[in-house]
Amino acid sequence: MSNESSTHQAGRLLVWNEKIKKHIRSIALTLVGVVSAAAIPIWQIYFVETSEVVIELASINRNESSHFTVPLDTDELALLEPYIPSDSLYEFNRQGVRGDKIDYPEFTLNTLFEAYEKAKQDLKNMALTKASLLKSIERIEAYLDPQNHQFPLVEFRVSELKGWDLSNHIDDSEALYFEEQVLAITRNYSQMAFDNQENPEINIAALKFLLNDVKEDISDVIHESTVRHERLRDDIRNIETQLNKLKSQQLELYTYFEVEVVASNTGRVSTSLRPLALMRVQISENNYVDIRLQLQNYTEQAELAPSSTNILHYRSSELNTFPSEDQALINTFWGSTGRVRLFAMDTKHNVFTSNQIAFVDNRNQKLIVDKLKEAASAYMDK
Incomplete structure (x- = not known):
């Protein structure tokens, strides 16, 4: 079996x-x-x-902070006040009506430099301004002289007053008050008496008093202007020195970096960049400064879709928040021999390294122009 x-x-x-x-x-x-x-x-x-991310540094800009403001806390800077717009000197309510003068106003350096340029121009025009004001006084005296038949007081009108541009020399509200009073004396028919021919009788006494008041104000302006211009002429160089010193202080402490980056994803999967990036400024082989950058508009710009390119903008903190050693290196090597790279990371902890460009505020124009010249030469050689 x-x-x-x-x-x-x-x-x-x-x-x-x-x-x-x-x-x-x-x-x-x-x-x-x-x-x-x-x-x-x-x-x-x-x-x-997978995602395939490439980042390229396009430009580095060093911008002035709007937080840096300066009071007129020296005798020289105080001379710039007449050349600063009134909306920076007074309080305004929601309806735009001007209120009290600000006790201790502060101004941006741009405002002070603009005032400085106006002051320099005013010094050049000082003789012309004084001559114009003296001419207004002469015209007032002609109207007040009863023997001067060329300018009878009864024919004085507000158009003549406006032609003197008093608002450029005295307070705006006072100039407007004078104009309103002249209109009231010469045009308020409901308050006037009429002669036998039914012509309105202008209050000559009131008009005479008003023109004497205007003459007194203009005389005060001439005196104050002469004193102020003499001081301004003596201190104009000191004002320039102080403003340039403040400008250097702003550049060294109250500036920040804005970095433009071109980020491309050539892969077939999207990825998202983290909001924090690092810009390393290489001074020498073992000498560098790291600048932390924050991605602007993070919720809109962080995601890199497949086969896409985004223009990203990063911003640093102001330099006054940096360690003093880093401030010194940045201020020393900005615009000279420093070279920078940017390092970014996505949400999967992949780190991406950019190209290297100069540590200078030129929007990388030299590199662009050099490449364009190279392409143009190659084209012409064909």
């Missing part, structure tokens, strides 16, 4: 071997298909469906 059983089993194995040989090609193809199906997703994840 044992021999018959062995013979039977051998026969069955022979049959199975024949079947396997017959279908070996189909079985092999099936196994290859199963393995491939399992391997393709892994291959896609690690070799195809």
Whole structure:
């Protein structure tokens, strides 16, 4: 029985071997298909469906902070007050009506430099201004002189007063008051008496009193202007020195960096950059400064879609928040020999390194122009 059983089993194995040989090609193809199906997703994840990010530094700008303001706390700077717009000197309510003068106003350096330029121009025009004011006094005296028939007081009108541009020399509200009073005396018919020919009788006494008041104000302006201009002439160089010193202080402490970056994702999967980046300023082989940058409009700009390019803008803190050693290095090497790279990271902790450009505020124009010249030369050689 044992021999018959062995013979039977051998026969069955022979049959199975024949079947396997017959279908070996189909079985092999099936196994290859199963393995491939399992391997393709892994291959896609690690070799195809990934983000490919490249970042390029386009420009570095060093901007002045709007937080840096200066009071007129020296005798020289105080001479600039007449040349500063009134909306910076007075309080205004929501309706735009001017209120009290600000006790201790502060101004941006741009405002003070503009006032300084106006002061210099005023010094040049000092003689012309004084001559114009003296001419207004002469005209007032002509109207007040009863023997001067060329300028009868009864014919004085507000148009003459406006022609003197008093608002350029005295307080605006007082100049407006004078104009309103002249109108009231010469045009308020409801308050006037009329002669036999029904012509209105102008209050000559009131008009005479008013013109004497205007003459007194103009005389005060001439005196004050002469004194102020003499002081201004003596101190104009000191004002310039103080403003330039403040300008240097602003540049060294109250500026910040704005960096423009071109970020491209050539991969097939989107990624998101983290809001913090690092700009390293390489001074020498072992000497560098790290400047932390914050991505602006983070919620809108951080995501890099597949096959896309974004223009990103980063901003640093103001220099006065940096360690003093870093401030010194930045101020020393800005615009000279420093070279910078930017380092950014995405949410998967992949770190991306930018190209290297000069540590200078030129929007990388030299590099762009050099490449354009190179392309132009290559084109002409064809």
